[in-house]
Amino acid sequence: MSSLVQHPGHEGERLQRVSDQLPCREVQAGTLLSLMGQPHQYSYPSIFIYGHRSSGKSHVMHVLLKELELPHAPVSCVECVSVALLFEQVLLSFFGADAASLLPRSPSLSDFVRVYRNQCSQCPAEQTRYIVMEKAELLRDAEANLLPALLRLQELVEDNVTVILLSEIVWDKFRPNTGCFEPLLLHFPDYSKGELQQILSHDRHPSYSAEFYSSYINILLGVFYSVCRDLRELRHLAALNFSKFCEPVVEGKVKETDTHKLWRNVEPHLKKAMRTVYLREVSSLQWEQMQQMEEKESGALRGTNTH
Amino acid sequence: MSKRKMENIRLPVGECISQVQEMLRERLCRQKLPDRPEGVEAQHKHLLELLKRTAVHGESNSVLIVGPRGAGKTMLLKCVLRDLQEEKEAHKNLLQVHLNGLLQTDDRIALKEITRQLHLENAVGDKVFGSFAENLAFLLEALKKGDRSSSRPALFVLDEFDLFAHHKNQTLLYNLLDVSQSAQAPIAVVGLTCRLVSPASAAHAAVNAGDVTAFSFTQDVLELLEKRVKSRFSHRQIHLLSNPTFAQYLLRVRTQLSLPGHFPDGEFAVEWNAGVEALCEDKSAEDALRRHFNSSKDFRSMHMLLMLCLSRVSAAKPAITAADLLEASRLSFADAKANMLHGLSILELCLVIAMKHLNDVYEGQPFNLQMVHNEFKKFLQRKSNSMYKFEQPVILKAFEHLQQLEFIRPVDSSLAKTQKEYQLMRLMLDHSQIMEALQKYPQCPTDVKQWAMSAFG
Numbered sequence: 062m063s064s065l066v067q068h069p070g071h072e073g074e075r076l077q078r079v080s081d082q083l084p085c086r087e088v089q090a091g092t093l094l095s096l097m098g099q100p101h102q103y104s105y106p107s108i109f110i111y112g113h114r115s116s117g118k119s120h121v122m123h124v125l126l127k128e129l130e131l132p133h134a135p136v137s138c139v140e141c142v143s144v145a146l147l148f149e150q151v152l153l154s155f156f157g158a159d160a161a162s163l164l165p166r167s168p169s170l171s172d173f174v175r176v177y178r179n180q181c182s183q184c185p186a187e188q189t190r191y192i193v194m195e196k197a198e199l200l201r202d203a204e205a206n207l208l209p210a211l212l213r214l215q216e217l218v219e220d221n222v223t224v225i226l227l228s229e230i231v232w233d234k235f236r237p238n239t240g241c242f243e244p245l246l247l248h249f250p251d252y253s254k255g256e257l258q259q260i261l262s263h264d265r266h267p268s269y270s271a272e273f274y275s276s277y278i279n280i281l282l283g284v285f286y287s288v289c290r291d292l293r294e295l296r297h298l299a300a301l302n303f304s305k306f307c308e309p310v311v312e313g314k315v316k317e318t319d320t321h322k323l324w325r326n327v328e329p330h331l332k333k334a335m336r337t338v339y340l341r342e343v344s345s346l347q348w349e350q351m352q353q354m355e356e357k358e359s360g361a362l363r364g365t366n367t368h
Numbered sequence: 369m370s371k372r373k374m375e376n377i378r379l380p381v382g383e384c385i386s387q388v389q390e391m392l393r394e395r396l397c398r399q400k401l402p403d404r405p406e407g408v409e410a411q412h413k414h415l416l417e418l419l420k421r422t423a424v425h426g427e428s429n430s431v432l433i434v435g436p437r438g439a440g441k442t443m444l445l446k447c448v449l450r451d452l453q454e455e456k457e458a459h460k461n462l463l464q465v466h467l468n469g470l471l472q473t474d475d476r477i478a479l480k481e482i483t484r485q486l487h488l489e490n491a492v493g494d495k496v497f498g499s500f501a502e503n504l505a506f507l508l509e510a511l512k513k514g515d516r517s518s519s520r521p522a523l524f525v526l527d528e529f530d531l532f533a534h535h536k537n538q539t540l541l542y543n544l545l546d547v548s549q550s551a552q553a554p555i556a557v558v559g560l561t562c563r564l565v566s567p568a569s570a571a572h573a574a575v576n577a578g579d580v581t582a583f584s585f586t587q588d589v590l591e592l593l594e595k596r597v598k599s600r601f602s603h604r605q606i607h608l609l610s611n612p613t614f615a616q617y618l619l620r621v622r623t624q625l626s627l628p629g630h631f632p633d634g635e636f637a638v639e640w641n642a643g644v645e646a647l648c649e650d651k652s653a654e655d656a657l658r659r660h661f662n663s664s665k666d667f668r669s670m671h672m673l674l675m676l677c678l679s680r681v682s683a684a685k686p687a688i689t690a691a692d693l694l695e696a697s698r699l700s701f702a703d704a705k706a707n708m709l710h711g712l713s714i715l716e717l718c719l720v721i722a723m724k725h726l727n728d729v730y731e732g733q734p735f736n737l738q739m740v741h742n743e744f745k746k747f748l749q750r751k752s753n754s755m756y757k758f759e760q761p762v763i764l765k766a767f768e769h770l771q772q773l774e775f776i777r778p779v780d781s782s783l784a785k786t787q788k789e790y791q792l793m794r795l796m797l798d799h800s801q802i803m804e805a806l807q808k809y810p811q812c813p814t815d816v817k818q819w820a821m822s823a824f825g
Contacts (some may be wrong), residue, residue, distance in 0.1 A: 063548075069386060069683065074758055095679040102390050103397045111704060113711040113773075171471040171481060210470040216399070217468065230774050231704035239530070240437045245672055248702065251711030253810060265447070287714040287755070288762060340761050355392060 070099030071129050079128045084263065085256040086117045089249055090125060096245065097223075100131060100188035104223045105245045106215035109197075109232050112249030117291040118227045121249075122193050133191040138199040144207060148173040155190055156180040170210050177218045197226035199243050201235060204298040209241040254286060261292075261299055269307070273317045277306050284331040289339070298334060301345055305330050305352060377644075382683040387632060388640065392678050395624060396671045406620065407449045408440065411606045415448045418604075422521050422556035423458035428548040429599055430557040432529065432589070435608030438668030441560045445525065463511065463522040469531025475540045477531075479503055486511065486522070500539045501546075508553040516701065529559030533592040541593065545600035563589040572681035610665075617661045617670075622648050624674055625688065631757045643687040653690040656697040663701075673700055703796060708773060709805035714816070715758060716766045717809065718744055721820045722776070723795045724802050734779045734792040737767050747819050764789065 067318070068076060071094075083090050097104050110118050126133040141147040148168050154163040160180045165172055175333035176284065192214070200208045210217060211224050224244075226233075232246055252260065258278055265274035281299055306327045310316035315322045338348045379387075394400040405412055411433075420428040433441045453459045465485045472478040479500065483492055491510045497503040511520045524544055526532055532541055544557050590598055612620070625644045631637035647653050660673055676696035677688050712720070723741040726735045741763055748756060768788070770776050776793040806812060806820055 065510075067682075068685075069382060092679070095682070096675075098393060099386065103393045105397045105672070111708070113708065115450055116711070169473065169477055174471055175481075175484070202581045204473075206470045206473055215397075217471065220675070229708075229772070231708060233704065234774055242437075243668065243672065245675065245702065246699075246702075248704065248707045250707065277581065288766065290711065290713045321799070335762060336759060340765055343762070 070101075075128050079124055082124045082128075083117070083121055084260055085252060086121050086249075088209050089247075090121050092247065093121065093125060097125075097131075097189065097191075099219065100129075101221075102189070103215075103221055107212040107224045107226065107242065107244035108247060109226045109228070109235075109244040110247045110249060111231055113251050113291070114229055115294075116249045116251055116294075118249050119193075119195055122225065122227065126191060126193070131191060132186070132188055133193055136192060136194045138194055138196045140343050144168070144170070144173075144203060151192055152176060152180070156184065170204075170206060174210075174217050177220070181218060181220045185328075188221075190220070190222040192222065192224045193227065194224065195227045197228040198230045198235070200226075208235065209237060210218070212242040212244055213246050225253060251290060252283060252292060257286075257290070257292065257295065258282060261295060264296060264299065266303065268315065275308075276320050276323070277303060277327075280306075280320075280327060281331065284328065285335065285339075288335065294339070295346070298331075298339065301338060301348055302327065302334055308356070376532070377633055378635060380717040381686055384633050384636045385681060385683050385686050388627065388681065388686075389678065391627065391631075392625070392674075396675045396678065399443065399671075401443060401447050402623075405440070405444060406623070407610050407612065407616065408608060408612065409442055410641075411444060411608060412448060412451075414606055415444065416451055419448060419452055419462075419523065419556055419558075420458060422523065422554055423452060424455065426554040427520055427550075428554050428556065429604070430545055430548045430559075431604040431606060432504075432559045432561065432601075433606045433608065434561055434563075435665060437562045438664075438666030439562075439610065440667055441562075441608055442527070444606075445558065445560065448808070461520055463520055464525070465522060466525045467527065467532075469526070469528030473535075475500060475535050478535075478540050482519075483507060501543050504543050504547065505552065508547065508555070511553065521554040521556070523556045523558065526557065526559045529561040530563040530589045530592060532559075533589065533597075538594050538597050542597045542600070545597060548602075549600045561589050563592070576812075604716060606824040612665055614658060614661050615667065618648055618654070618657065620667075621657060621670065621674070624670070640687065647688055647690060647693065650690045653693045654763065656693050659697060660700070669700075673697065676700070703801070703804075705775075705801055706805050706808065708775075709797070709801070710808060710810070712770075713766065714813070715756065715763070716770055717806075717812075718747070718756065718816060718819075719763070719766055720745070720795075720797065720802060721769065724797075724799065724820070727795055728799075732794075734794050736792050737764060737789045740767070760789075 062334060067073065079090065080087060096108065110122075110262060112118055122133070125131075132155060134151045136147055136150050137145070138147075141150065145164070145168050148164055149161045152164065152173075163176050163179075168176075192211075194211075200211070214224050215222050226244065258349075261278045261281075262271065262275050265271055278299065279302070281295065281302070285298065306323060309323060309326050310317055315326070334348070337343045338345060341352070415431070415433070418429050418431055422429055433445065435441050449464070452462070462487060463476075465482050467478055467481060472481055483489055483503075486507060488507055488510050492503075492506070495506070497506065508519055508522070526541075526544075532538070545554060546557070548555050548557050556640075590601070590603075593601065624645075626641045627637040628753060629637075648657075660669065673693075673696050676699055677692045680692045680695070681688060709717075709720075719740055722740045723735060726733075726739060726743055741760065744756075744763070767776075771778075771793070775797055776795055779792040779794055797822055803820065806817055
């Protein structure tokens with residue numbers, strides 16, 4: 062498996078930037094790049110990428126496509142409530158607004174393929190075009206012919222286009238009864254605890270040392286890891302609770318390196334967060350207000366045991 | 369072919385690999401047509417004869433090409449059409465209309481598409497037709513050759529033929545087949561379908577699995593046709609039920625991966641082909657290919673496997689090795705659900721184990737969150753670890769996450785009737801999947817594992 066920073070057809074500098082933006086996802090990005098091949102070559106007609114939420118599927122795709130400046134049409138199946146929106150989005154991204162306006166009022170798949178073919182005979186693809194569809198599980202609820210047609214779009218429009226589906230549901234639940242063109246399946250594994258630690262530590266606050274923030278993340282993971290391994294949730298919780306963690310240091314009561322005391326201070330707070338902010342019982346704004354009120358209270362009731 | 373003698377050109381490795389990638393991707397991803405279709409010579413000849421009769425002699429025909437997905441139906445048709453173009457008369461005369469059941473979802477759309485492909489939009493203009501038949505007759509009339517004596521022959525290709533049978537009244541099929549039976553205009557109707565066996569007779573076919581002949585397959589797709597349509601169909605069928613032996617499969621793999629003689633760098637091509645041959649003879653590679661052969665014999669899954677191998681070829685490693693094939697095979701056979709189970713949090717995993725116990729005890733009866741929580745509490749009581757003592761809302765969130773991943777599904781889809789905690793669900797995982805996932809789960813606590821393996825929760 063060639064390393065991420067060496068792929069024919071792309072500049073090394075750009076690949077380096079890609080690599081910097083994708084910590085712990087170099088292997089998956091490398092696999093994707095090697096499947097995509099050089100921009101002018103054909104790629105497999107459809108690729109299905111599955112993995113847990115926040116495992117980096119959209120992030121890796123978007124970073125790759127943007128940094129390497131490949132023609133792509135990002136489609137969110139949540140937003141495209143009707144197929145017309147989906148078709149417009151694709152035509153808009155590849156051929157511009159004029160092409161999108163060529164679609165009739167309630168376009169059928171036949172209209173879409175026809176317009177695409179016409180446009181593509183005027184501007185054929187010099188590089189592989191990618192259609193990236195997020196939350197692809199919603200396609201199952203659309204018309205029965207949409208998913209099979211999208212999977213073989215390359216053949217239907219006779220153009221160098223690849224459809225990439227991103228989902229957290231496994232492919233077995235997508236397959237129609239009479240079968241369809243099977244896409245290439247790619248799995249984005251979940252982050253391990255070490256990888257989560259590494260990625261979360263990237264968000265460190267500039268005025269504190271990296272070790273200090275690392276110890277904070279360690280404590281956070283200690284409380285939340287058995288319940289939640291979702292990177293986005295953990296980042297959110299880390300950002301919200303950091304000020305509470307720093308409180309004793311700011312007040313001068315504890316040194317930065319005294320992890321035990323810091324842990325004792327913040328752990329009950331994190332447990333409380335699990336019952337409230339994690340469950341979205343309170344919003345993050347309310348949570349911050351609650352924290353400020355507590356600080357005022359503990360300041361007012363000096364000498365009394367509050368917790 | 370170039371008359372120039374093949375010079376001893378040597379290109380740099382990177383350039384060679386680039387060429388290899390391009391060529392092989394054309395074959396594997398773009399389904400480039402082979403010079404000669406393998407293993408289907410009889411079918412090729414049959415179809416070519418049929419279409420020649422239409423194109424050159426003006427005879428009307430209808431035929432159905434039947435075969436499972438990935439068997440090469442479209443490939444066969446395209447090869448025949450390509451060979452047909454070499455006949456001068458056919459090339460001049462034959463009009464082609466390609467329809468696809470996925471795109472042309474009803475007859476109105478199909479008719480518009482036919483009009484467009486025959487370039488008769490202007491001839492039709494704003495005319496309004498009384499019926500489908502009138503419209504079609506008009507189109508065919510408009511195709512008359514210069515001397516007005518006879519119509520030009522037209523070929524109608526209907527991909528996903530079975531989907532056309534679901535249109536209202538099967539109007540399109542009826543009219544096309546009607547024209548092919550009467551002497552109105554010379555047309556050939558070629559349908560491609562993968563519907564071989566109806567679900568009811570699937571068991572029947574399974575019994576006859578080893579001994580497949582054209583007779584023992586119930587022609588399900590014909591059963592879909594109305595009587596009047598079926599009677600107009602010529603019942604001519606071309607079957608692509610190739611049952612290659614493993615040796616033939618290996619040969620196909622080798623041909624797909626080999627470079628042709630006109631590759632720019634002759635020496636590199638020879639080295640590459642030697643490497644491919646060595647690969648096919650390697651024992652571990654052969655075992656991997658045998659696994660794939662046993663699971664599915666069609667072209668497409670082979671192409672997918674080879675594509676995964678090809679993606680591992682680079683200038684630094686300019687050949688496909690057995691290791692590549694093994695890795696590609698591993699990726700193909702990976703259990704998706706097991707992969708997803710690996711990423712669950714401990715709490716979610718415990719809930720899954722609790723559900724498994726409920727399934728074991730109550731023999732697959734549906735459960736709700738409350739029952740699962742109680743089962744989980746039994747585990748907590750025994751072990752006296754407060755480590756997993758979570759409050760009900762946190763457990764509910766974990767439960768909902770499992771629902772989002774479709775590991776559990778509500779028994780009925782009535783969403784808002786009952787409270788979330790009391791809605792009945794079913795587990796979509798089976799016993800062995802869960803136990804296997806536990807083995808692979810990173811740093812799974814031993815007490816959780818023991819709980820899973822114990823018989824009575």
